[in-house]
Structures are given as C-alpha cells and as structure tokens.
Amino acid sequence: MVETRTIEMEVLRYHPERDAEPHLQSYQVPFAHDMSVLQGLQYIKDHLDGSLTFRWSCRMAICGSCGHMVNGVPQLSCHTFLRDYFPGKVRVEPLNHFSILRDLAIDQNDFLKKLESIKPYIIPAENKPVESGEFLQTPAQLDRFYQFSQCINCLLCYSACPQYGLNSDFIGPGAMALLHRYNADSRDAGRAERMPIVNAEEGVWSCTLVGYCSEVCPKGVNPANAVNQNKMNSALDYFLSFVTSRGGGR
C-alpha cells in the first residue's frame, strides 16, 4: 500500500468571464511520496473541483505544457514533487510575464509568434535533393548546436527573464536559443537572414545577462549562453559592416 500525507495546495484562480482580479484558493490534497505537483492538481480536478484549469500532457517533462510558478519559482509541475514542500504549503500560480487565459493557463501566442519570426528551419545554401542522401555532419558539428535544440518551449525562461517582464517585445531567451540552434547548424546557411533579429533593439542587446533563464531551464539549454554568443556575433556583424563600408562598399 502507498502511504499518504495531506498537503495544502494554494492555487491561483481567475475566470475571464467572472473575475475582475485573480485570487488564491486552497485545497487539502492527500499525497504519496512520489507524487508531483501536477498529480496534486489532477487530484483536485478529479475529486475536489473540476473547474480548476491547467495544461498538462506527457507528465514526463518533455512536452513543455505544465510550467507554473511553484512557490514563486518557474517549474515544470510534473517534475516538481509535493514532498519537497511538505509540511509547508505549496502555492501554484501561472507563469510570470504572461497574460492569463484562465486559472493557470497562460497565453502562449507571443512566444509562438517570436518562434515563427526567427525562421526556425534549415535554410540550405543550395537545394539538395533527398535522393542524394543525407548531409554529412560529424559528431563535433552536431555538438555545436545540439544543446540549443533541446528547448521544449516550456516558457520557464521567459517567466524568469526580468527584461521580458519589462518589455515583451524582447525576443527572449527561448527563441534566441533556437535562432542560435539553426545558425550554428552546419547544414544551414540562413544566418544572414536571421542576424537582423539578433541585432535589433529587441534582439540580444536587450539582455542584461541576469542568467536566471539558464538556471530555471529544465533541459540544460543554457539560453543565456546562446544570447551571449550572439552578442559577439552581433558585434562582429556591426564591425564587419563598418569595415566593409569604409572599404568602399560591396
């Protein structure tokens, strides 16, 4: 048999049709040692209050659906365990810096637009027919971008980023990591098309290098590193354009 204890879960509630302001609601949730915060929310929904609204799907930290503020820290709920908060209470709120659709569900559209804007696909130097086989790519070449391809789009980094909180036009850590992922891929030749996004005011230069994005990333993507590498690229880009124009144009 599985032993259970009871923890208080405090959850932020907001219904767009009814509530002027969000408020917190408390639930008493029985939990076993291996139960995640997500499983606590599921218990509430199944047995206590079917109206509690949150997103979830894979429950194994790969789909990126269940990011919430858990006691003030951006976390994947499936990856965070109730035992670690007991005997205190655990407070679950929607991710910071996003507008709330309902309860814990935030509006993800801003990120999706940013993702589209960085051209997140291979732009090859020339058309290579599929029949001609694969591009060769050594493990070392793969290593140059692989870390940045691990982004699960969970948005914890946006929630952690003070700059994004101040100005949501900032491209942000996740999209910048993915931009860098394509720029650093040996199969890609689209860097010139993406550099204007990097160089823009809302590009890398908005980042003040707090580094909290990398700290909360559940997949070790290290978006701060991607941003930093692109500051160098951006500076180089600027310097080269300067040199070229001095040299009498192209």
Place this chain on the structure above:
Amino acid sequence: MQVITTDVAIVGGGGAGLRAAIAAAETDPGLRIALISKVVPMRSHTVSAEGGSAAVVRADDSLDNHFDDTVSGGDWLCDQDVVDYFVANCTREMTQLEHWGCPWSRKPDGHVNVRFFGGMKVQRTWFAADKTGFHMLHTLFQTSMKYPSITRCDEFFCCDLIVEDGRVQGVLAIEIATGEFFLFKCNAAVFATGGAGRVYQQNTNAGIVTGDGMGIAYRHSAPLRDMEFMQWHPTALPGTGILITEACRGEGAILTNKDGYRYLQDYGMGPPDPWPRAKAMELGPRDRLSQAFWHEEHKGRTIATPRGQVVNLDLRHLGAKMIHERLPLITEVAHTFVGVDPVTTPIPVCPAVHYTMGGILCDVNTATPLKGLYAAGECSSVGIHGANRLGSNSLAELCVFGKPAGENAARYARSVTHSRSSAVEKQAQAAAETVLSLLKRERGERLATIRDEMHDAMEAGVRIYRKADFMQTACDKIGELRERYRKGVKLDDSTRAFNTEWLTAIELGFTLDVAEVIAHSALNRRESRGAHTRLDEYQERDDDNFLKHTVAHYNGTGAPRIEYTPVTITRLQPKQRVYGGAGKKAEMT
C-alpha cells in the same frame, strides 16, 4: 458559430499531422490548409517517443529484412503490400527529416548512426539520443512554419465531423480559450489524432491520447480495425507508466528478476549468451517480453514495490559514458521519478499499455471508407503493424503515411467543390447542441468515477493475457458505463472559456466507444496471435479461422458489429515466430 472555409482540414498536430500538412502544402500551394490541434503541435504525444525510427541504411541490411521483421513481428496479420510500400519509403522520409534539420545521432564519419531495437535482424533504428520523437516533432513543427498556406489552429478541440452527400465537408471544433464553436468547411480531412492508450490506467501515453479521432470516425461509420491488439511495452515505470525506452536494451541492457536471473531464457528467448545479439533475449519483441513478465509475476519471482510488481532493467555494465551519451533522457527520468541513477542502480520496470496497433481502417493511400477522410499515424490502421508492432516502426509510419495522407487529401480537395447547401451548417449546429448539452446537466456522476471504472474493467478483462469470461465481464461493464455516460455526467464547471472539464467529458465519450470496440474485438478473436494472447481454450494461433482482420462497425447504443476481412499476403507465408536460439554476438555501433 464561426464558419471558416478551407480546403483541407488536418486534425492532429503530431508527427503525422504535421507531415501531412507539409505534404499538402507542397503538393498544391494554392490550397488552404487548416491544421487543427487540441494542443500546440509541439505538445503532441509524438514528443514522448524515445528510442528511434526504422529505415534501412546499413550495407548488411535490406528492405527484405525490414519486411520480414515487420511481418513476422506482426504475427502475419500485416498487409504485405502495405508493408512493402512502407519499408521502401522509410529511408527517404528519414533522410527528408535530416534535410529539415533533425539532429540525428552520427557516426564519426558524419553519416547517420543506427541502433538495435527488439525483433530486428540488423541495426536499423535512426535515433537522436533517446529523444527521437521530441526531435522529429520539433523539426516538423518548426519546418511547417515555412509554408504560408498552412494555418495553424492551435488549441482547437475537434469534436465532430460533418458528413454531407456521403462525403466529409466539415470539421466541428471548439476554440478552447473561448469555448466558441468553429465550423471548418472543407473538401477533405486528414485524421492524425493518435492512439487510445488512455483506455487503460497503467499506460505510457500522454493525457491527450484519448482516441478522439477513432471515436469520431467510428461514429460516422468508418470502421475500426484490429483494435484487440494493444501493445504492452515491457519496460515502464511502476505507478506512472512513464516509458523507459527499448533503446536501453538496444544498447545492451538486461532484464533480471528478484534473484538477479535473466528470466527471458525461460520463455523461448535464450540462451542468454553471447549478448547482445539480434532477435534474442532482451531484444525479443514486445509482446513476448510483456508476457514473460506476467509469468514471472505468477511464479512469485518479481519484486514487490508500493506501486506494484517490477523487474530490474540493468544498464550498469554499459558504463557512465555510454549511458549519458546515448540515454540522457532515461538517466534524467529514472533520477526524477524513481530516484535511481542507472549508472549505479537498476531501474524498476513493469509492462504498461503503450500503443494502439489497430485504428481507423484505411488503404495504402490512407483513404478511409468515408469519402474525403484520410487517416495517418497511430489513429489509423493502414496495415503495417498486424498483431504486434515492431519497435521503431511507428515513428517512421508518421512520415511514410503522413505524406500520402496530405498529398491525397490535397488532390481530392482540388477535385471536388464545396457544397452550396446550408445542410453542412445545420448539421454542425445540431452537433454543437449535443456537445453543449454536456454542460447543462444538473445531476449525474463525476467524470473520474466513470473513467476509473473503465480503467479497472479494461485492466482486469483485456490485459496481456485474456480469458473469455473476463473479457465478457469487461464488455458488459463498458456497455454499462456507456449507458451511464449517456444518462449524464455532472460537471462542476458549466462555463465556456477554457473549460477543460468539458473537453475531458467529450474525450471520455470517445474513449468509452473505443474501449468497447477493443473489448468486443478481443472477445471475438478465438485464437492467440501477437499481443492478443488467451489463456482459455484458444491458446494457439489459428490461421484457418483467424488469419483475418477484425473490423468493428458502429452500432449506436449497442455493441459494435464485428466482421472479418482477409489479410493481404504476397510473398511471406505464415510461419511460426522464432526468437532466441544460437547466434553471434552483435557488433555494436
């Protein structure tokens, strides 16, 4: 109700739906394509697939090998003409993904590397560490953004199809954020809605895998085929059912019981050495390995945990470097969810429902019997999995059949015109009223009560091993639950905006219909084949009577009407399935 006119409506934004959308856009850039998904595409369950995707690339492999492994793995219930098409197109599709940026793991010379999976003669599994589904999905999702004719409708929940004049002319969906109904008028639809693993309690599937598309198509008289064949994956975490990929065994991991004994040698998979070697011991097929667990449990040789009986999946001899390089997700999952470091401690595992081999009947062109409806991926039964799917074939299937689904839907959509009558709108309005009525019940049971009873009934009656009386009990119980569901579930939440309780209620209706098909298809198959194995008087395969597909037709509130259709056999006549035996040690890549 808002009405949107499009040409092709694709339902489901996982691997198959995205591949279909891209193919439709490339086939006919002038068509409007709506990609409708109840989650943003990168949340789809394809994301959880770990081990890899099959495609012949090695010089010592061949399309015939892939064909043989697939057909024998499926216990001869595969349609061999379709398998031929499948194996012939896997390599092209995996290469296409490579061109689109999929970060396949590589050999030192820069070529794509391949690994072993169960039931394979030769290494054939393309992999991106142990996050293959994740990388395939994100590659397809991000690539789909290149095509301006694809309009994504993220977080739109498809609740019905509109069939008028004998063909599909609309998809009815709820915009989740607002609860508003949208009618997508279309000339063709592709269902790429995934499987139905959530029929069971202990499963490896994401919460969204509720058989929606299967339920909708079935109610519109597109039959469900071979639904009794549910795959139990032999290695999932106890309690949660979280998947521990077969790639662990592909890299050489072993399974041991409470005495540290490699028990698979007692079930026709041995001898244990030399190890690893193809199609033997831990590299046997999934149905056999899950069945062996059952026997060990009944002999009292498994290990008791608070979350049930387990065996040990032991990776320790692979060493830290190999484990961290090839199996990073498993390392993280084992650490997070069971507190185990696989470098030093074996992972506790047990079987869990993993894959729905059956699905919406379709032909090699992905066309279903319902005009204008195409199906691809796990929701479909195109004929390649037979009675037991070979690991690595499902990710390949998403692309190999997602592509023709998009192409054929596009061509069909171009060949017909939108109906002028208002009948489509009227039907949609009526369908929306039915769905809305779920919100208005004043009395009824909680959703979780009916769902939990369904889980119990299926886990007890239609499991790894099956008996007529238990299956009959499950059939009766599911029939009863369907009736209780019709009488009414009472929701706590009667509002419209982002009402996930309402959506769960709609899903449960689909899941119950699919559960009933699984139970009746199982009860009626009076033989043992692949994943359908009986302990009563039907313990042998019976080719004389059951080398046939089960086809289940919707029958309103009654039990499904079951009929049988022939299996297409072209060049590999049924034989006994043989695994284990002597063999040489595999050279690992």
